[in-house]
Amino acid sequence: MTRGSSGAWIGIVRPATAPIPFGAALAWPRVWLAIVALVWLLAGCVHGPEPVTGDPWARHEEAGQIAFDAGRYRDAERFWRSGLDLASGEMVHETRLLVSLARVAESMGQYDQARRYAAQALEEAHAIADPVLEAAALRVLGLVARRLGEPSAAFDYLRRSRALVQRLGRLAEEAETVRYLALVHQDLGEDAEAERLYRQALALSRDAGDPSGEARVLNALGGLHRLRAEYADALTRYRESLARREDLGDRAGQALVLGNLCLLYQNLQDHTTAIDHCERSLALARASGSRSVEANAHNNLGIIYQARGEYRRALAAYRRSLRIKEGLPDPPGAARTLNNIGELERRLGRTERALAAHQRALQLREEIADRPGQISSHQNLGVLSLQLGQYDEARDHFLRALTLAGGDGRAEAVWRALDGLAQVHAATGAQPSAIFFGKLAVNRLQGIRRGLSALDPSLRAGFLADKEGVYRRLAGLLIDAGRFAEAQQVLAMLKEDEYFEFLRGVPDADPRSTRASLTLAEAPSWERYQAIQSQVVALGREFSELIREEPLTPADEARLERLEGELDLAARGFRVLVEDLRAALASEGRSEFSDADWRFLPGFSGTLAQLGHGAVLLHYFVTEDRLRLLLTGPDANTPVLHRESPVARAELNRLIWSYRAKLVDPCQDPAPEAQALHRHLIGPVAEDLRAYGAKTLMVYLDQSLRYVPLAALQDDDGFLIDDYAVVIYTAAGKVNLLSPPVLGWRVAGLGTSAAVGGFSPLPAVRDELDAIVKLDPTDPRGVWPGVIFVDEAFTAQRLQRVLNSDYQVVHLASHFHFGPGSAAESYLLTGDGERLDLQRMKLGRYPFTGLELLALSACETGLGGAAGDGREIESFGAIAQDKGAKAVIATLWKVPDRSTADFMEQFHVNRHAGLTKAEALRRTQLAFLRPDQHGPLDSVDRGVARLEDDRCPSQASGYAHPYHWAPFILMGNWL
Template sequence: ILYHMGIVYTNLENYPQALAAYQQALSLSRTLGTRETEGDILAGMGKLYDTQNQSELAITFFKQSVNVREGIRKDLKVLPVEQQQSFTDTVAEDYRRLADLLTQQNRNLEALRVLDLLKVQELQDYLSNVRGDDNTVDGITELTEEQEILKGTQPIIDQAIALGQELSELETIPNHKRTQTQQQRIIQLRKNQAQLTKDFQNFLKSPEVEARLAKLRETTEAENLDLKKYAKRLQEQLQQLEQDAVILYPLVLDDRLELVLVTPYAPPIRRTVKVKQKDLERAIKNFRRLLANPARNARTPAEQLYDWLIKPIEADLAKANAKTIIYAPDGKLRYIPLGALYDGEQWLIERLRVNHITALSLTSLDNKPTPQLDVFAAAVTKAHTIPVGEDESRYFAPLSFTQPEVESLAETLPNTTTLIDKQFHGDTIYQMNDYSVVHLATHAVFKKTKQDSIILFGDGSHVTLTEVEEKWDLSNVDLVVLSACQTGLGGELGDGKEILGFGYLMQNAGADAAIASLWSVNDKGTQALMNKFYQVLKQGNVTKAEALRQAQIAFISSKVGSGFEHPYFWAPFILIGNGL
């Protein structure tokens, strides 16, 4: 109740009363040990100070909220399902708000860390049981001044907890049974409680806190040891890849787009693009619509999106001599291929490799692939109708080019086992871990919930992403290819969590990387592109990301025959995970 009173008072702009309610709620939640509520209250305090344009205090409380919640995620699997769900409902929005505040202050390293944790949180929203690990449990570094402010509030909260415990015990005694001493003590404790609330407010307005906030405004991230280590680790990761790689994290906000770029030899760079979310999303939807029709020219929206996503960092990419973009898209940006952006003269993929990731903290970028290419290749050719819900069914059209696709693959790579139609069924998943590459030329549909997202088998049965999560072991697999996936069906674009979720599930099952298509190209085009991809990969000393890029360039330059130059044919294929 106190927490909700804090929200109401904030909305009514009665800020002292809001803070009083939050402080009492915080003391109570710590007494009861309800960490989810504690995280919500701290985020509420962050919003309260953000509303009053007190960014440093807002960041301090939002950060503590993030760290409480990341601590919870470590133990998430032991929580009941309904508590898991309540944990995920509003958290992503709070992470986004903190990243917004940090980018406004040019605190780019901290923003990058929050953006990474936001990706993990979005996976949690989609999959429900993404557990924290050693990379996420520490949350986000609290700067020295922030720690001191929080330390200053602690004695007041400790007193409030002790006082609250005594008061609640006395209040359990019915009125008519209380002694005079007990009644006097209750009155005194309530007075003390009111005084502690006042002390809490006064401390946050005190000259000591003001001095610390002023220092925060002047402090650079480079002065913090933990952030220095984090920056160094990111830069070393990029250097060790030897791919001239940079990391790009866009953040889509209501009033602007923030681009956070990490390069191998410099601190993170932030570029702000003045484009409203609704305008960006309109352009994404239009681009996606034109990409899906090879008879339409997609270059105009491709150029507009290039101007928003790449042009602001063009000079930074050139300075870093970038050849690879490791890309963690945000929201609806997940539905469009970065490589299909157009600079007025050429497509981005002609200049740069693109390697998607779910989140940095969940991706091992430097695992080297197995030299030997042993391939498990399955194809579904026939039409199937499968039940969906009680009274509905879904029809899947025949895929006439999938059999030639896997047969051609077997010619290119002799160590290939092919399974056609009924040979590919639910039990064959237990063979997949004997191969370095798993290639599935079948219908796969990724929708807004993992229960509705399916991969079709050749005998007409199917597996949902929920079952993939439970049953698939791909710990020996370097690459999973799904060559006929569909996302954003019927032009309905969500927030792209299903694409993020698929990539994570493949990694979580043990695979280093996955290639998926953002839309299905039921055409010999897919066969030709996959054929070219494996021909390049077979050469050795070529990364998966580069092999995919070369296959796409072969289409653009008509080297695989004319008629495939439109991005409809080559652009849907994206690589998620380790691109080596």
Template sequence: MRDCKLSLTALLTLILTISQPIANLPPLFQASQVLAQTPAERKVEADRLSQQGLEQYKISQFEAALQSWQQALIIYREIKDRKGEGKTLGRLGVIYDYRGDYTKAIEYQQQSLAIAREINDRSIEGAALGNLGLAYDAKGDYDKAIEYHSLSLAIAREIKDRKGEGESLGNLGIAYDSLGDYAKAIEYQQQRLVIAREIKDRKGEGAALGNLGSAYYSLGDYAKAIEYQQQRLAIAREIKYRLGEGAALGNLGNAYYSLGDYAKAIEYHQQSLAIAREIKYRLGEGQSLGNLGAAYNSLGDYAKAIEYHEQYLAIAREIKYRLGEGCALSNLGIAYFSLGNYTKAIDYQQQRLAIAREIKDRLGEGQSLGNLGAAYHSLGDYAKAIEYHEQSLAIAREIKDRLGEGQSLGNLGNAYYSLGDYAKAIEYHEQSLDIAREIKDRLGEGQSLGNLGNAYHSLGDYAKAIEYHEQSLDIAREIKDRLGEGQSLGNLGNAYDSLGDYAKAIEYHQQYLAIAREIKYRLGEGNALGNLGNAYDSLGDYAKAIEYHEQYLAIAREIKYRLGEGAALGNLGNAYYSLGDYAKAIEYYQKSLAIAREIKDRKGEGTSLGNLGGAYNSLGDYAKAIEYHEQYLAIAREIKYPLGERYALSNLGITYYSLGDYAKAIDYQQKTLAIAREIKDRLGEGQSLNNLGPAYQKSGNLPEAEKTLRAGIEVWESLRGRLGKNDSYKVSIFEQQARTYRILQEILIAQNKIKEALEISERGRSRAFVELLTSRLSDKNTSQIPEKPTVALLQQIAKQQNSTLVEYSIIYNYFKNQGKQETQESELYIWVIKPTGEVTFRKADLKTLWQKENTTLAKLVTTSRNSIGARGTAFRGIDVTYNPNAPKAKNNLKRLHELLINPIGDLLPKNSSDRVIFIPQGALFLVPFAALQDADGKYLIEKHTLLTSPSIQVLDLTRKQKQQTGTKPIEGKDTLIVGNPTMPFVAPKIGETPQQLIPLPGAEREANAISKLLKTEPLIGKKATETTVVQRLPQARFVHLATHGLFDDIQGLNSGIALTPSGKDDGLLTASEILDLKLNAELVVLSACDTGRGRLTGDGVIGLSRSLISAGVPSVLVSLWSVPDAPTALLMTEFYQNIQKTPDKAQALRQAMLTTMKNNPNPVDWAAFTLIGEAE
């Protein structure tokens, strides 16, 4: 077993020092000390020197022992004592082995072996063979080590030396451990243990238990490793074997270190150090100091780590222990690496490499090369990193070091990952994973799975990334690796952040933070805080993001982690950039840039330059933006970083686009696209096509723009296909891709391709919803792909629905405002499909809203709702007073009518019972269409029967669902009515303290009134538990929920219906939980606060309505705001009375609205409800 064993990963190098078993020394002979005159007296003197050397050796006085044995050798040769000569040569070989001079060690053992064979001394022959095995093991030549140990074992068995047999078995176990064949290692150590117990060799028993602990340690089974080391410790203390006690304490320290319990590791290493100093065991003292340095390095206390490693280095040099000297130098390099001082790190690793080559330590040579690769990786010099890792890999394969081979493959994977060559990264990580599984290295298996997760994350395959990170997390928990558990949780947090599930991302990062603080891992604490900052930045909570990044910055500065300091400053820059404070963003980017240059972090330097370019682009200073992006491009090309080259070229293309130089913009984006395709970066390919299309559009090349964006859509849809049936993933991913669909519509309209533009508009909305519904309606075991929405299909749906379909699409464009490029609403596209199949296109100009009226369509929708007194946007734990403004409301509702209805008024049916189905987009989902007023003051509901749907294709699927559920008259026994549950506690915002929602006595009265009408019993108050509701939902044909509806506007599937908490649940039935149900209801009514809202994304109403439809409900009636109690009770009673007379739910709702309007003319009282899905 080696004194210094390094696990090499590109991002973190772990240091593990395991005590080396004492070599098998030949039997000792003692004689009294007399004057050396006669040959007999000379022999006595030689024997005395031999014994003296042994005592010196035991307390690590290797130089003194060497001199004693060299003097003894001279006398033995002089008096021709071949036996004494043979033994002494073997002992000298052991000294050279400890000094790391394996060539000399082997030379002496070979001489000892030759003499033993010459004089036919099987005991010395066995010892020499065993020591040759140890020397070859130390050299990393494990096959030869096994060969010699096997020969030694055979001799021990032949001469019936049970103790020697046990030692040989133990040494074979150590060799197989080094080879990574842990099963065989355990087998041999178990055999040694049996012999030691049989012959009552307590010291040998302790050694066997310790080596079993080391084998389980290598397997990553730290609990078992600790168990064996504790047994070894107990024996050492019982027989007062201080050396064994110190070794056991050191190995326990290593086990707790690997578990991430650094405080406990330090405690054990301190005890081991005390024993080594007490027994004057200098080698053990050095090893304990090295282990303490490793623990403090992991805690982020690099100054203390360096102090301990320097003490180890001094001892190693003092006792001329070259192997230890190399390890100390390497560990110093790792400490400086952790500090971000890569130049110093490289210097120390080069010194260690020189020693490894000098003493022919192939294992150490491979490790040094791997560490050099890690340092160059962090400097952003990936070509050099790969070169070093390939050399390290070659050595690992040559010496059959399977563990080292797996680590080198992992490092190569990380290097290609950083280059953006994810396909190659995956290839290497899969090879690394295979080896880890083959040699049962659970720790390595977990790390490989985590690395694969990161690679798939960068490819945009988030489902696969999460799958790998969850496997990695399971292993970390199984082997009680707290550090690995924390890192896996952090990786899962990053994956959910990319998916847009910020609540889940924050939850995972908080768990990582808790673990990092528990194990006092300051670096991990900083990383977790930084990730939390990024998640809050994505959420748009920039104040909180800044708070977290400042905490990370403070830790990085405290532990002198310059790389982290630069990252925190860059993240602060990003937060201020998002706030629109470009001056402050630039200030932080400049500081980050200065650190990157100081520590020679070329990749970080490029990133900072790119950020500065982005900030100046947003300021409208395009010349400066180009200057910075060109500097980033030069660095990316210099360090052969294709991903960075792609970013820089893309940013240059965007800047030239802003300048109106479309030819140059096209040129840069084409280069970007070529790189993305070359490195098989599908996400990057989609982004490049998305940027290239508008450049062709502006240059007037509309056919090429169309072709490019169609290719972009194919990329997006192939990426979504990787997410399988996971609805929540698809939704958030789709939102990032909506721009491609919008611009393509614009290009098609410009070419007068009206119908093709409608197909793209439809294809660009509710795709995840459509895919999920299609899949659920088909055979459950097959993932059915929905047909693409052709105009013929859309016409067929209009005919089947016997309805006029109105599809809206909001078009955005870049406009210059005070020298800056800003995205603003440009036009509203409207398609009308009549039941006859006739398709008409109209459009409305939206520019006048922000150019002349100081508003936008989105703002107009919000002010319309506010002016009629619509509530629902405030948190439900706080009662808010709203003051309706009737004249303003009238004006707003008329203005919305002008924009949304006037352009198509002539196309709508004249018969008020004929249905009109609106397909809104974005903020238009919030529009109370029923309340829109024409110039004569007539409301739209007075002229038409209205419904809404997230897309036209969804109507086809809800119709099919309706065919499956069938139609039955409404009866009390088939209904589930819930009113005013005992409210749960819910956090107003992610990360805030939960508050109890306010009770809804009006909802209780509503539920009682409807129950009386339908002759059934409602679930009120404490009876309305989530458990009861979930049990009854699948059997109900009609469901009425009068309670709070909560909406997470960032991630809609965290939206929920408030119910009574019970022991098993939290009282919030979330949209994602509803998705897992199989419902058979014809209709679900959500008569609650705000339940019609959901997140207003391009994928439609993400919230509860979509989850209910996906779970099998064809018709959902939702309220767009919190309606006053009395009008709601009236409207709902009317609605249910109408439903009992007619199966047409849209007609029933219209009549209920008209009746309520007579007594309550304010639209806030009657216009909140909208029917989504099927009318009948």
């Protein structure tokens, strides 16, 4: 609480009309009121300091302030009213209490009452020549005008208040006033101006040495950033605010900021962290007696329970919150909770209850001119109407949300409204219009993701988790329309993001570089959309600038009236655009969307033609009810082919996991699953592949398909590798894809053979490196000239020096630990026992530039990321490719030591014979299918203990089982 020279609170004011209806409290004897106040103070003294004076009105003033700070607004009102009665004739104290009563009335949504109190306080402050109280009364009048949707009056009151405190040199009160000015700009959607004023208020608070005011501004800044989906900045500001409040011992303030952090982590889908912050907020709110913050904590917990599908707990939390907010009363807070209750009732299928809750929330928000809240209400009413099949109503709500959201500042609200419009058009059969709005939604999401680079990778992934459906819905619409090149582009955004999540901060992998391209038919609609949006923003800006001018001239009043009409017309322009767009795009017909017209999209046929060797690109797309395949051939005149397999996502995943379980156990036969997957993954394009004369399959894998070694798929004629070489196509490797091969290699082999760092020994490593590297011309073994560093000679520093030398191949044979979650949890074991994690390798001086091949002869080096559906499977390979490696051989599971050594030797022999890397890998895999060509299996695994081969003696003498040869995948340049 900030106080003036006379000890007055520098905050809110009250009305000038008399008499003031105090209700039943006025009928109580004054002595009885004083006794009640004293008893309350003695019972609740833990909430604040003892009054500094023995004056009876001062005790009531202090008791009211304690109650107000705790969010007990009715108690605060009762104490301040009784104090006002006791202070009759004491003008300074009476004026101060009028300001306080105005403040609590404003907090309870009693805006007319607040205005009367504040106006009376302003009159009395002027009469007693107290500029401090006059400024406080003006501030309250400004807040009330803001709540009533009167920004012109709000600006006038707040600027007059600021002028008074500026003359007095009261920096803390000026900071508070500037913060209120920023709120008005924020309400008007003028986020840039709001941010400028918040920063100004922050500087004033710091100059005043007011850490409490600084904490309030930081919290407000965090709220603005969260509203704009600038989550990294929001997190920083909230944490700074929390630190200030912790230093001050401000438990109620800590509870408030922790609640905001709870919502932020919920936005990022980190429910565990969100609940932790909510529960801490709730505990502190109860300890400090802050009822308003306690209500918010219950509301926030409800949001998280709902997101987790715990609907009963969510509804109970919402109802607890609503009871408190209605009892305070707190109309804005009640509207938020009603909105959440409506959304939960919708999910439970209780549509009538949902509709009633949303409509009541919208009514409250319109009464208090809560623009951001109205956006949310219209959005939720749109979703509900869509679910009920009321498509016209849904469209109108989404358009209203879009209009209220305005310009670029409210990106979160904009993309949700656009996605809603896309779903409305899809539901009504207007696919081209649905695609258009789907593209706008996706592109807006891409823009939001641009600001997430500073966040922890798990938070960035969480943000996308509940929005992936927006991308997949758009891709599905495009495939249904036969617009396959565009579908590939949209899916690549998800792929690039996964790559970016694992390789954070790498410019080439940043998803902001990609946007969904607009067709020639869509471009005019996009221009109209931008024009209407710009018009809404410009008119709104002019309107805001004009209403700040006081007093308004008759010409200003006339212009304001015209502006209101123009704003309404501009808003209607969105609806006209929708209707015109639906008609225009529908008339274009399917021929408009043939691949022959996509000259502006990055084509791949030319690349395939240059690669030769019968190369084709096969792109898989998993949906809920089917698997879609996009096949691109080397002929630029042939469109991308679309094929399907009627396998649902859940069925496909069960099949994949069953397949994997048999692949990693050489005692089991994976043939049934391998044949079933072949029917789904290859069968739909089998005839097309033969027609293309395909020999090399470049596969772009989606979701859990990335755990599938395609080479081991089977049909009645044999394995897939009998006919095709298989290469994994990744975003990381596309830069070096066409790089011509180097015929002669120099190899640096590094390995760990001894037991070190708690890992088992790898006795075959020395033999593996000796078989690959010829140390000098007299060496009887070896394929390529080079050097070997084993055990103690293999250090992180040695690897750095090798990578900075002129070797074409680096061959790493060691243990590799895959830790899902982040690059820091996955590491390569060096020969001296050091755990070289991928985070260090990515950020440190480990250049892979110029490498023709990085061979990762270790376990699970082809896996990456935290998701169970196979995202970020590139992992170690993607890092190496991004840092310059043309190609990487990696593994999909834990591989046995002896067979791996033999596999790598055979691969290099085949490559030395002049085969491409892809063909050399295929020939090696085929060789492993002939067990009589190999010696007995040494069962020590790289990265795991021992494989109990005595369970299946039939497998002990050979490597024919896919367990030994199928985990090896080639990524990147395969020439």
